Amino acid sequence: MAEPVLEVEGLVKHYPLTRGVLFRKQIGSVKAVDGVDFTLGRGETLGIVGESGCGKSTVAKLLCHLERPTAGAIRYRGEDITKLSGKALKAVRRNIQMVFQDPYTSLNPRMTVGDIVGEPYEIHPEAAPKGDRRRRVRELLDVVGLDPEYVNRYPHQFSGGQRQRIGIARGLALRPEIIVADEPVSALDVSVQAQVINLMDRLQAEFELSYVFIAHDLSIVRHISDRVAVMYLGRIVETGTDTEIYDHPTHPYTQALLSAVPVPDPDARERRERIILSGDVPSPADIPSGCRFRTRCFKARERCALEVPALAVPAEFRYATGPAVHDSACLFAEELRVVPAEEHGNGPG
């Protein structure tokens, strides 16, 4: 594995649930992120997928220091950034930038594109001398495939895909090492999604970037990810290389998600196993005992309510080799090829 740039250990974010106006009393907590571990290698893309509300955006905000964790460590090049403040924190924050989901609301409609892309230099003036910023902004627009002459236009004069390019140019302004992209293409048309993903691919090679790429759609993540982490109710339940996760999933939740990925070929669709998840996602304020997926799992047994499965290579695979051997938080993990080989929706691009 590549040299790690980010190591996340035991990351937790609980939001207090309170009642009462005068005497606010904590009656519980929303366990948005509830013990997440992963490593991001240099130049690598880690895809994080999971249903709405599983804690993806909260992880993104914690990584970019927009939120403080309840517990856990985020080590950037070996240093725990959750412990930093002041100048030291500011220096680190430069290197970890975020690209947001919605290019319609994440850009200030009253600012010109030039001011939006150049805004990071106001916060980090040391990054570029004042006299050089305009030139750099034009260069950034060019890099993301926009005409530098557009520098004085406003966001409403651009299409959704162009606006996301502006968001990416802003993310690149400080020459970060890591970009955390929270559903960067989810709000875009499928044809435009492919263009933006291809752009991100190119920029990754050009600027030696490491990506955390968040999506709720497994097919989008596959195209860009080296490794994938599947989240459920605040935790990662399965993680591995793209081949391990897409072709050899061992966790019932991943298998269910994969069985819902659109398959363009009608024959393959026929042969594909469909797994319907029962019930709704439980509230993150009231997480089931034992395995948190058990209330919706098609394989759940009594033991699942009593034991919390660890995210590790399952015991039955310990002496095995091959792509089924990867971390999976299930007590009864077994390989299930949900989508016929080579025929799953590879998403855009």
Ligand SMILES: Nc1ncnc2c1ncn2[C@@H]1O[C@H](COP(=O)(O)OP(=O)(O)OP(=O)(O)O)[C@@H](O)[C@H]1O
């Ligand atoms: N500031 C907050 N206060 C209380 N609860 C919060 C707060 N922010 C998020 N949550 C809750 O934490 C859980 C995780 O939210 P989060 O936004 O991280 O999910 P997500 O995976 O990004 O979902 P989506 O796919 O819809 O964007 C949700 O139940 C959400 O309601």
Ligand code: SF4
């Ligand atoms: S531990 Fe049990 S409930 Fe959880 S995923 Fe495995 S089989 Fe399902």
Ligand SMILES: [Mg+2]
């Ligand atoms: Mg989100």
